[in-house]
Every structure is written in C-alpha cells, then in structure tokens.
Amino acid sequence: RAKADGRRMLQVFDPEMDRQTRERYALQHDLRTAVAHQELLLHYQPQARIDGTICGFEALARWRHPKRGLVSPATFIPLAEQDGSIVEIGEWTLREACREAASWPSPLQIAVNLSPVQFRFGDLASLVHSILFDTGLAPGRLELEITEGVLIRDAQTALTILRRLKSLGVKIAMDDFGTGYASLASLQSFPFDKIKIDRSFVSGVAGNGQSAAIVRSILTLGAALGMPVIAEGVETEEELDFLRAEGCAEIQGYLLGKPQMIEIYAEQISGRGGRFDYREIKSPALL
Ligand code: C2E
Ligand code: MG
Ligand code: MG
Ligand code: MG
Numbered sequence: 001r002a003k004a005d006g007r008r009m010l011q012v013f014d015p016e017m018d019r020q021t022r023e024r025y026a027l028q029h030d031l032r033t034a035v036a037h038q039e040l041l042l043h044y045q046p047q048a049r050i051d052g053t054i055c056g057f058e059a060l061a062r063w064r065h066p067k068r069g070l071v072s073p074a075t076f077i078p079l080a081e082q083d084g085s086i087v088e089i090g091e092w093t094l095r096e097a098c099r100e101a102a103s104w105p106s107p108l109q110i111a112v113n114l115s116p117v118q119f120r121f122g123d124l125a126s127l128v129h130s131i132l133f134d135t136g137l138a139p140g141r142l143e144l145e146i147t148e149g150v151l152i153r154d155a156q157t158a159l160t161i162l163r164r165l166k167s168l169g170v171k172i173a174m175d176d177f178g179t180g181y182a183s184l185a186s187l188q189s190f191p192f193d194k195i196k197i198d199r200s201f202v203s204g205v206a207g208n209g210q211s212a213a214i215v216r217s218i219l220t221l222g223a224a225l226g227m228p229v230i231a232e233g234v235e236t237e238e239e240l241d242f243l244r245a246e247g248c249a250e251i252q253g254y255l256l257g258k259p260q261m262i263e264i265y266a267e268q269i270s271g272r273g274g275r276f277d278y279r280e281i282k283s284p285a286l287l
Contacts, residue, residue, distance in 0.1 A: 028079045030065060035092045039064050042096055043259035046268075047111065047230060047252045050244050054268060056109030058145070058252065059097035060259045061089065077115065086115045087122055094128065098135040098142060100262060104269050109141045111173065116149040119157070125164035132168065139169030145196065146172060148180035151189065162190055173230075178218060187225060194250075195222050199233025202253070206238035219246050 034040055041064060044057040063071040080086035094112050101110035118124055132139055144165060150158050162172055171193035177183060179198045187195070197218050205211045215231070222229035231243050234253030243251060257265070 024079065027076065028083055031076055031080055032085050034063055035088050039066070040089065040092060042093065044262045044265060045252060045259040046257045046265065047250060048256055049250055050248060055107070055250065056111060058111040059093060061093050081115055081117045084117065084121065086117045090115055090118045091127060095131050095135070098131050098137045101141060102135045102137040106138070106141070108269065109143055111143040111145055113145045113175065116153070119150050119161055124161050125168065128165060128170060129168055143171040143173050143193065145175040147175050148183060148186050151186045155189065159190060178214060192227050195227050195229045197229060197231045202231045202233045202239060203235060206236070206242045212242065216246055219248055223247070
C-alpha cells in the first residue's frame with residue numbers, strides 16, 4: 001500500500017518543473033547558434049598585485065540573448081557543457097580574449113577560463129598554439145584557468161594536455177581552489193603557476209575565524225609549493241588588509257573593479273607605462 005502511494009506520488013505532474021525543463025531546453029537550443037549570431041561578448045575584470053598594481057585581466061563570458069537580455073555564465077556554461085557547444089564557445093572566448101590582449105602594453109596578462117569538456121574534445125594544445133600564432137600574443141601573457149573538474153575524469157590525459165600547454169609557454173592557474181574534492185592531490189600532480197582562492201573563503205575573511213584559517217592555510221600551502229596565490233572576490237578594504245598581512249601575492253574582486261566592457265578600463269590600459277593603481281579605477285561608490 002505504502003509502495004503504491006509512493007509510485008503514485010512520483011507520477012504527479014508538476015507544471016512548474018515542466019516549465020523549467022522546457023525553458024532550459026529552449027535556452028540550450030538558442031545557445032547553439034549564439035557564436036554564429038555574434039551574441040557572445042567578454043567582460044574583463046582587473047587582477048592586481050597586493051600593492052594595487054594591475055597585472056592583467058580575467059575574461060568572463062556573457063551571452064546577450066535576443067529576447068532575454070544578458071545571461072550569466074553561471075546559467076549558460078553548464079548548458080553548453082552538457083551538449084558540447086562549450087567547445088565552440090570556448091574557442092571563440094580564447095580567440096577573442098587573446099586578440100584583445102595582444103593590443104595591450106606587454107606587461108599586462110590575460111586570464112581565460114577553460115571547461116573540462118574542452119580537454120576531452122578537440123585538440124586543445126594545438127588550438128591554443130594556433131590562436132597565439134594568429135593573434136601574435138606572447139604565450140607568457142596568457143594564463144589558462146582550470147578547475148579540479150579537469151583532473152577528475154581521465155586525469156592522465158588531462159595532465160598530458162596541461163604539459164603540452166605549459167611547453168607552449170602559457171601559464172596555468174588552479175581556479176576556485178578549496179571547493180572541490182581533490183584540491184591537495186591536484187596541486188601535487190601538476191606545477192600550477194598560480195592558485196586562485198575561491199571567493200567563498202575570501203568574502204568576510206576579516207570577521208570570520210574559519211574563513212581566515214582556511215585562507216591562511218592556502219597561503220602557507222602556496223608558499224611551500226612555490227605557487228603564488230591570488231584571492232578572488234575581494235570586496236572590502238578589511239579583506240585586502242587581511243590578505244596583505246598574510247602575504248597574499250595578488251587580488252581580484254569588486255574592490256578593484258567589476259567585470260566590465262574593456263572600454264571602461266581603456267584609460268588604465270593605455271599610456272601608463274605598465275604601472276596602474278587600483279585606486280584610480282575604483283568606482284566612485286567604493287571610495
Ligand atoms: P570564475 O572563473 O571563478 O570567475 C569569478 C566570478 O566571480 C565571476 O563571475 C566574477 O564576476 C565574480 N566575482 C569577481 N569578483 C567578485 C566580487 O568581488 N564579488 C562577487 N560577488 N563576485 C565576484 P561570472 O562572471 O558570473 O562567472 C561565473 C563563472 O562562469 C566563472 O567563475 C567561470 O567558472 C565561468 N565562466 C565565465 N566565463 C567563462 C568562459 O569563457 N569559459 C568557461 N569555461 N567558463 C566561464
Ligand atoms: Mg576564473
Ligand atoms: Mg574562480
Ligand atoms: Mg568561482
């Protein structure tokens with residue numbers, strides 16, 4: 001009797017769930033033509049040394065949907081990973097970001113996110129090689145951000161690709177560090193050029209003992225392994241002061257600047273001889 005009830009419960013039609021599912025499929029369908037229809041764009045967020053000197057920007061994808069407006073990557077990247085369209089989107093992102101960065105003064109670097117799916121389909125190292133050649137960007141100015149997801153499925157193949165990428169001269173950063181299952185093991189398996197502390201540990205670090213302990217231990221780990229650490233999601237002066245006191249090398253976050261169209265940062269990029277102070281670009285609301 002109870003079993004029968006359970007089965008009946010599972011068959012209950014949920015119109016809300018149905019609507020969400022159809023919406024996801026519709027979005028996923030539209031996404032397949034987003035590159036061809038030139039609906040994707042990149043926003044750029046500054047990254048700086050702890051003294052406020054800007055060293056580069058992270059490229060973050062946005063989708064301008066013809067009817068829904070700007071769609072967040074948190075929504076469309078997972079959809080693109082599911083049906084493989086991330087391969088085309090990822091290639092577009094990489095090419096566009098490198099093309100943009102090639103026009104900047106040479107000390108400035110560009111960071112680009114890679115999806116684990118890009119490691120499984122297509123020849124990623126050859127793609128990066130040809131994009132660097134086509135855009136003329138020096139390999140040392142490109143940093144590829146990967147998450148532990150890359151190393152979870154078929155770690156051996158992923159490591160081979162990462163080594164080929166490094167031999168091109170590009171840098172590899174471990175993104176969202178501390179949020180996955182295999183954090184420590186992944187640091188041991190590959191010499192990352194940088195560790196990015198996830199925003200969830202950084203926000204409120206100044207007033208939260210647990211976050212502070214985690215951030216300190218990641219900084220200690222980075223120092224021991226010779227991997228510089230960048231903190232993402234730095235929003236307040238208190239967080240910045242904490243990170244400086246604890247020896248963090250670099251920061252990224254709203255305190256420095258939000259992801260924006262690159263035109264917003266044009267003045268900081270051109271004609272400053274490669275030295276920029278984050279106080280010059282902080283939006284007035286933060287001053
Ligand atoms: P991520 O690579 O960890 O990027 C950092 C995210 O944190 C960005 O969200 C950025 O806008 C946000 N953020 C930075 N500083 C702050 C801050 O101070 N406060 C707060 N509240 N947020 C901050 P966004 O742009 O929505 O991107 C989300 C994620 O989508 C990225 O996380 C990345 O994993 C993924 N993504 C974005 N662009 C691409 C892409 O071109 N390719 C791939 N594979 N993934 C991408
Ligand atoms: Mg990233
Ligand atoms: Mg991150
Ligand atoms: Mg993140």
